[in-house]
Amino acid sequence: MHVHAQSDRSNRDAAFALPDAPQAQQTAQEQPVADQQPSATATLSGTVVDTNGAVIQGARITVRSRSGAEAHTVATGGDGQFVFSGIPAGHYDVTATGEGMSTYTSPEVDLGPGTVRIMPAIQLRIEAASTSVTVTADSEQIAEQQVQIAVQQRVLGVVPNFYTTYDWNAPPMRAKQKFKLSLHSMFDPTAFVIIAGVAGAEQYKDVYPGFGGGWEGYGKRYGATFANHVSDQFFAHALYPSLFHQDPRYFYKGKGSVRSRAMYAMSAAVIARGDDGRWKPNYSSVLGKFTSGALSNLYFPESDRGAHLVFFNALTELGTDAVENLLEEFVLKPLTSHAPKEHDQP
Template sequence: MALLASTSLFVEAQTEPRPIATTNAMLSLPDAPSASNSIPSIYESSSSSNDTDSSANPGGGGGFDPAAVKRRILATRSDITIYPGQTAPPLSAHDKEIMGFKQSFTLFSLIGWTTSAGYTQLVNGSPNYGTDSGAFGERLGAAALRNTTQNIFGNVVFAPLFHEDPRYYKMGKGNNFFKRVIYSATRAVVTRTDDGRATPNYSLVAGRVFGAALTNAYYPQTNRGFTQTLETFGTSMGGAATGFVVTEFLDEALEIVHLKKPE
């Protein structure tokens, strides 16, 4: 972890921020919802942060607020989701580092680790620790370590390096269901730059590559090597796509089970 932190600080020092879109400009992608990027600096006075809180969330969904994330010990899922019509504050390299580290340890992350460990325990899949109760604990620890390193490499190191926005821009209600599924799933390989242009999701893919490579240090011997690493990378990319689909439809699912009030 100390090595990752040092690397991220080096990247921040070497990364020149790209100019943000002009004030009140609408950032748009050909296949994604648009979001206003009208805040000149997220490090302005506290009154500016309060203005962002009130204007960035017209629908009550909760978008990424850098000041709020810094105040909290852990980031929430809504901190990295931009809802339709919300203002998207520009992110500095330091903002991405804070978000990346805190995003690694959330309730959503814990659910992901447990689900991954539970499924591989059920089918006795990779990593092959066996099927006893101790094996589940080993799988849970491995899933937590793999996902945490992938997230830190992707958001803390590579997102600033490639000048990419690691937030998820939700398409939301009012769009065709299948279009939303395709859009959300493809965010694993398509994202936006800091100035709003469509780009391959280099940071996420690179983070998965490095995270998969590191499993050779702690996975069982049978799950190490080039072929097994490729399999781990493919599984991780599938998990990323699934995570974006869940994020796209999570609010509606919570409304159906009456855990969230309809908007």
């Protein structure tokens, strides 16, 4: 009975089987990935930034094959990024440069067939010097433009705001322009009015009593305050910045948290951007303040002279710079004439 039952089931299964069923054929899409041929081209992308990490728009990127094939060039977009799509696989050199910026050349970049490669961020610095007559002339013109922009900036259209730049990537000024801007600041008509007010406040509070009272005392206070102003402008904003190759301007940040911007503004009193685009201790300002303070011993009352006068005047000036930077960062831009509405992302 058991043998007959199994035989019957086998006969039934055979009856329902489809004879000569065709075998399914694999399409090109169903073929294993390993059987497909890789693309003979590659993709290369990356980002270009300055020494402060800000993206650079319009930088020129060139990939040049070591085999001598035609080079390819693109410009970075508003986000500082570039992409080379569909370039032949091979060994390449990558160069990057921008107007007024240094030139970067990469080590050999190997792009195999089908490679999609993202390069590490390419960093360009501001060129401090030029190597040809043509570039020197252009650099001179750009530096001169910086002065022309600066002298138009006034708070409420009146008070000078010469030493603030709203262009984070502003090219450096040359020594000639540093002295020219310093002279503008020294003898701007508004400076005489402000100094008159400071001398009047000192007279009212009887600061430096050795100067005496009355018009004579006021005149001495006015002269001493004006001398401090001139010496500070000369040493801290012209002479030492030229000798140490540092930029005397405050670079407006304008982005980030309130705390980060406040810390940046206060630190800018003792940290400066060099003409090479790098940040470093502000030797120019600190040494300029102390030099100015030392000279004040020549014209302040004898009873007030000495090391304490030097340190008091120097530290007061540095503290004043920190406060002015805070005002620049948070208050004065909307009140400043000819200040741009937009600025570079630091």
